[in-house]
Amino acid sequence: MKNKITKYILLAFTCLGLQACLFQEDDIFEKSSANRASENVAELQELLVNVPNGWKMEYYPGTDYSMGGITLLCRFDGNNVTVMSEIGSAKTASGKEASSLYKITSEESTVLTFDSFNEFVHCFSEPVMGMNTNLEGDYEFVYMGQEDNKVFLQGRRYHNTMVMTPLTQGISWKDYINQLNLIEREAFLKTYSLMVGGQKIGNAVRTSHLFSLTVDGQTGNVAPFIYTPEGIRFKDAISLQGKNAQNFVWNKADMTFTCSDEGATDVVLKASYPQNYTSYEDYLGFYYMFYKEYDQYNEAEDKVDFKPGYTVVELRQKVEGESFMLVSSKLEAEAADIVVTYDKATGRLIIKPQDVTVMGYPGALVIGFEQGFLPAHYGLDLGNLAPLTEMEMGLVGIPEGSGDDLTLSFVEYGNVFSSMTGETATSLIFTAYDNENFSTNSYLGLIEWYDSIQLQKY
Template sequence: MKDIKLYSLLVCLCLLMQSCLFSEDDVFDQSSAQRAIASVNECREVLESAENGWALKYYTGEDGVYGGFNIFAKFEGEYVTLASEVATPNYEVGEYSTSLFKVNSFQGTELSFDSHNELIHIFCEPNGYNDPGYAGDYEFIFRSLSKDKIVLTGKKHGVTLVMTPISAGVDWKTELTKIAVLAEDAAYNTFNLMINGKEVVRMGRSERAFTITTTDGAGQMTSESYPFIYTSDGAEMLDPLIVNGVEMSHFRWDSQTATYTCVDDGVDAKIVFYCPEGYPKYVGNYILQSDEGAVNCKLEEKRKGATYSMKLTVRSVPIELVFDYNQDTDCIDVLSQIVGKINGFDLYFYPGYGTSLYPYAGVGFNGKVSVEDPMTITFTYNNNNPSVNTILFIYSNNGYYLAGSITTPVLVKQD
């Protein structure tokens, strides 16, 4: 009898456990869905809560290697209005562009700029074959959320991005223009890092990242990148720049001295522009030789230590061709760029040969001093195709049109 009672008790307990387990699963499924909906609604509410919008520190490339760009965003209903410190083909600095956005639940709660908006998608699109461009994101996962700060992670490239509310009364175009002007003014490529008044290391700049190159005992060179974003009065590092145990994050720019001064408490550090020794020797008068003939021209200082300007004419239209000083080769390069306007259209320099054209950012010609006296500079295409030998001046009007060319360019210095 006792055995029968004990058996009956065990059966009842098992049935009760089954009932409880089923109930818990059902409740868990419901609460999980409810939590997802609640999270989406909360994120949308916070996004729309900033009356003057949000300032997004938008970093690009794997680990933010290309540095950050300032984008302002105002979320209302299903739409987001963006403005950027970067001018694009169809928008000026600070000009508004409105598109759709979504907040949904997938791998966590996500923010997606899923309809095309040039101001953000220009960072996400490749420049051409084998060139990923800035490798930016347009889909993000919410990591933390408050009305004072939103932290996001890019879904594809994993860079952490931060949004903060824009203060009331701040005019978007004025603020973004300040940043754009400073970014142009501070765009030097060579710096000395000074700590406690002493030069510690020389630094370069590539896109929006400082670089420090070191050489080990075997002669092997290693370059470290330190991404930053421009602010209205200087620059802010993505992660602290740490050299000799000194940690630096925030800098104020001084145009007169071309100097970044660290404004972190207790830190005496400056990043000071210096002009490379080889830069001045390329300023002067030249004969530009090519298969089309020879013309007199001049290389003038544009950005000290970084760039030169050459004024030419194409179909009687004045243009400016900008050359870069390459410190690694101690010579000059010329990369694809807008050189002027013709018939109301932007006129581009792109490399090519015959009827072939390479309309991509970052492609062009590397210079080499082939003769010392008189200094003679020849040029080689920088993307591993020896057939490419022509500077093509192109404009686009429902197709590419050729305005002029310089085939097999050679510069011979005259003074």
């Protein structure tokens, strides 16, 4: 009996000890995980709402930041978020606002979700041109915490880190976005010399919001950046000769980005024109236009037959420094004038798919190759996203010679057409649909088909 009592006493002390441990555990974790999660949700909600002029969000689409960064201005009111984008969307230019719902939830972690459609955010996750692909952008973000007046988020799917900082009170959203756009327009060249202490140490090539750096003959560093009201800021500092450079100030007069970081103020990106650069004014005037023209569909051999042709065309100013109209009596009789874009960065002419009037009816100018074309103007729906994606397609004129000896041979611009079809684009095709003269029952609405186009100064 005595042994039983001893056992019971020991068991009681053991239970008391366990209870003490449990109370001690409660002292360490004063709040349950559910309570902590709720507090994180409330913390983020309060942070987002209590900023008078909204947030600057450094938004990075693309796996591993592969598309560089853009600025989104965001204002949260507890239920709705209003967004303005540096580049706009496929349907809306920058400087406009779009509102939608958002929510903050607690799942495995605290998540900010743009849970109804916002064109400036969801344009990066929508399918591109109807294909099963997108620009690899997130609309759900894991809350990583806040420090030094900054909120850190991570894209839930592509895992890029986004940083949000309050926009200074009193600054106009439109003025802020316009300043970013101004620097991007002024810094239109794509080729740069890397300078340290006044000496050239390498080269840099800008592709949209990325710089590819070449130092000592080795291309190794691809550096994503974002535009600022002063110039640019690299996502991560670039290291050159032991100097870390991240923030750069733009100078239009000498076409330079100069580092403003302590200890690296002699690091400079100096823009330069590419070789064989042709100015806008040099393209104006008359040309012989040589091409192979659609003759007939050869049913026996199941192929399209072409015949040689030529006409005289004029490149006439449309918007000075930006675009031309390609006009001729032949085009006026059969189809319509063509808008030709001038790419200031390369000094080249680009003919993009576009809406046209064909014999008085709505139609499209598309691209193709000798035996086929896309029966729709793919590429147009990229709209204002084109400066970021550089996925527009068309034909680009490669210049040879200059002055009266200038000759242009047109080849595929970009690689969208070739990646979709497996063939390289070489043709311009006028099409029209569903009117009294032409319909989709004809050969895909074909009106005129020009292949292997060359322009030679008249």
